Amino acid sequence: MTDSNWSVPETAVVDTIRETVVADEPAVLATIVGVEGSAYRQPGAKMVVGADGDGVGSLTAGCLEDEVRTLAGEVLDAGEPRIETFDLTGDDDVWGLGVGCNGVIRMLLEPLDDSLQPALDAAAAGENCAVATVLESDHPAFALGDRLCGREGRFIDTEGWPTALIERLSEPAATLSAAGKADTIDISLEAGSVRVFLDGIAAPPELLVFGTGHDVRPVVELATLADFQVTVVGFRGATATAERFPSADRVISTSPTAVREEIDIDERTYTVVMTHNFVDDRLTLAELTQSATPYIGLMGPTDRFSEMLDAFEAEGQTFDRATLDRVYTPIGIDLGGGAPYQIATSIVSEVLAVHNDRTPQHLSDKDGPIHERLDRDTAGE
């Protein structure tokens, strides 16, 4: 773990935590468990700090990381979890930096151990998982750091945990793990109350890229960085090799008509069709429109898709609006720029926006106080 790994894709952070646990290396896991006001990262953001003080993952934009490293050393020595609160509201003098995060960040720091492993194994297997960790308790049976892991919405190894607590956590665990979000839940039991941090780690969304042309690699590269699990699908074997797409999670060679048979495609599988072969693209499209994919990005001009629809129509096949709404062609967000990585940026942006249910627009164009302020300031002009 070196300094150069601080900003990495989130999937790489989870992978690193698992590798560290499996290798039984001494390390501390720092997790944001609470945020009040505005902060750079949300609850669930993680950083793992090794015994050498180097870290992977980011909790802030760098303003607290030195502090976290120091604390991590203390936690490693003490061998006990602890919670730290960083108050960044207003008083810039405290940090001497004017960090501008007007928030309070609560952080759980714990010696990394195998209590996390069931969840990490689930994540590695491409499942949604959840980690429930006791933050506070006046219940005699529970202490800070006590932990339950869940995979695909079900808690495992629940021996010794009250049924009422498991029942109270199950539904939010399923929701949070599917969404990749975290929350804090207070539970009152007869013998006392327990505050639990429930951390959902969603399986990364999948991106299938159909095609093996020279323009595919930049898409694979940028989508991997943006936390997609990327599969390249080639149709004639020769160029569909792992060497050609080193950052792809897997490379598959099949035939266009066998796509649904060979590959699981669900509502978390995004698809980009860029074989540059009219027939292959059309056969792939025929398969994808019958799958649950929410996004079919098709490279090529509108006229080409129009020709494709003509060809389908000639075979008696038409599509309803809901199906056509899942087809994005020409592919990508309108950013201009025709160089390979500019096109790839436009494609990956579109997949991200669809995945997160956003309307592509400048964030500054969302109505907010600045515009109101401006209108007020200029009202008298």
Place this chain on the structure above:
Amino acid sequence: MTDSNWSVPETAVVDTIRETVVADEPAVLATIVGVEGSAYRQPGAKMVVGADGDGVGSLTAGCLEDEVRTLAGEVLDAGEPRIETFDLTGDDDVWGLGVGCNGVIRMLLEPLDDSLQPALDAAAAGENCAVATVLESDHPAFALGDRLCGREGRFIDTEGWPTALIERLSEPAATLSAAGKADTIDISLEAGSVRVFLDGIAAPPELLVFGTGHDVRPVVELATLADFQVTVVGFRGATATAERFPSADRVISTSPTAVREEIDIDERTYTVVMTHNFVDDRLTLAELTQSATPYIGLMGPTDRFSEMLDAFEAEGQTFDRATLDRVYTPIGIDLGGGAPYQIATSIVSEVLAVHNDRTPQHLSDKDGPIHERLDRDTAGE
């Protein structure tokens, strides 16, 4: 030059051409000089093919590259430039691939020599440059491949070229080189006519990133891939090092109030402010609003900018709408996703959109025949 370099940023293609010329290695330059109908790349797209047949740069999505490699070998042997036409309209059987590029591509293939060097040197120095190449001529003094180079809108080494021709080319050369576009120009002279391919190679736009936090590296990385010349600006020295930002073009350490004094900022310089330090951000903003930059992306929530405006107002400084319109905060296109590379994707997308004067939206939402078709198909429902 290996196969892994085919899809690279455009700036890397120009760099490779220059390195090959300087090293005097045998190679062939293939340039698209004409497109009819729809094609993957536009005129000016370049690929350099070495004596070993490996290439850098892309002319199509891979459908013609094998053919171009074969032709390059012939051109290298013959030592003469030639023009090839690839007709991809309709008849898919010709290429057996259904490439779906319903266009005709004309390509100039030439043995790479130092006739390009003045333009390449200009590009390396960050200047706009232009290359004028004779494609056809019935004028006795001109033949295919004859070449003139221009930098910053002025042709150099013009000895032997008719003044009328230079005059006819000068204005389009300035326009095309600033825009990074190419065009074909027919010129009638007394002794005959000349068809010239005028290839403008714009200096890459610059991106200044203010800040050295862990979230800066992903922005630098993605912006570099998207063909920006990236400078990281740090304010306290310690973390503003080239080692920390290996893909940055340069790393500068200065103070917020010296920004305009130390760095040239013109209308092709885009700026991202992400020091996470309220005071530094505000002082930087004060400098940038007085510069010609068309884009000031400011990281942080709207409230934070509002506080900044309060602080300016307390000092008696207000901003007009044109100035505030250049400030994009919260920074980025609304793509959702809070992981470091997702945020960086959102930022680089926004800079690209502003640079290319685009409104961020799905390309498929631009009104086109598909939607008309759909409305026609469903009109009777």
